Amino acid sequence: MTKKLIAIDLDGTTLNRHSKISPRTIDVLKKASAAGHHVSIATGRPFRMSAQYYQELALDTPMINFNGGLVHKPYQKWPFEKEHFIQKEIAFEILAQKENLNLDFVAAESRDTFYINRLEDFESSFFAADKATEANLFNNLKTNPTSLLIKTKHEFVSKVSTTLMNQFENEIDVRTWGGPNAILEIVPKGVQKAMALEVVAESFKIKPKNIIAFGDEHNDLELLSYAGWGVAMKNGTDQLKSVANDITEKTNDEDGLAEYLEQHLAL
Structure with a gap:
């Protein structure tokens, strides 16, 4: 065969x-x-x-x-x-809109590093990682990440996705995860x-x-x-x-x- x-x-x-x-x-x-x-x-x-x-x-x-x-x-x-990488400035701009967009958290990561806006938002079971070794605060983000992860509620997914795609239309694409959580992943355009x-x-x-x-x-x-x-x-x-x-x-x-x-x- x-x-x-x-x-x-x-x-x-x-x-x-x-x-x-x-x-x-x-x-x-x-x-x-x-x-x-x-x-x-x-x-x-x-x-x-x-x-x-x-x-x-x-x-x-x-x-x-x-x-x-x-x-x-x-x-x-x-x-x-x-x-592939996203400009880190985009991560900080999205974080600045966290309240307006109804985001539970904003996280940025590459292959070996993980950053989140507040360590209190870091659920080690959800992220399959140990807080002590894996999570860093956003102000430690010095290099361009591979992707951004944002969590919201299901009723806001469409609005968040549309807003960000319009705002950064030439730089990013917004993708959904399957599964029970309203997780949006932001990746470089294309x-x-x-x-x-x-x-x-x-x-x-x-x-x-x-x-x-x-x-x-x-x-x-x-x-x-x-x-x-x-x-x-x-x-x-x-x-x-x-x-x-x-x-x-x-x-x-x-x-x-x-x-x-x-x-x-x-x-």
Whole structure:
């Protein structure tokens, strides 16, 4: 069978509502790897908040973080690695509008560093990090970050996104995370998952027609469009389903990805 590159989003796709990968999904993805396919995570999360899943799946493939802001091979030197940055001044300008925009927090990060406007807003469980070693205050931000993370309430997401896109229209794109929290990620203009997936595909010499991609949110639109076979989750947005080649019969809480892959690749 032709070897496939399987690109998997995390929140709302590979992860269930408790941000866990079910034993069945782990089993199926490991079977896919064992069959010679390349399983590659493509997430909006920083590496710090996705490393555990990379390890659970026992991957050694390249990984996409920050919605395409970073494509790398964790724990290894990799000649294809790419990282993009946002001007740090934008982070300070958004922080100045925190009250007006109804933001719970503003955070800035790159691969190894993490900054937040108030340490009181730093929930170590949410950020999958230890306060003592990971969080810095914004006034320590001296270099351009790879992405900004802002948390608001679901009813404000649309307004926040539109306001910031208008204000910094030539400099940033605003993306949503899937999952239960109203998290917006701000990345450099033009950065998206498909751009990074193309780098991964070239490293394996795999053509787009041999890529299967799974997602659930509007930050997966380009990913599914670029892949030869784009699969939207049953729990995905209508917009994403409209560009997908297929839709899983079950949701992320019902092992929809695992069941689909098992049948599609006859694992």
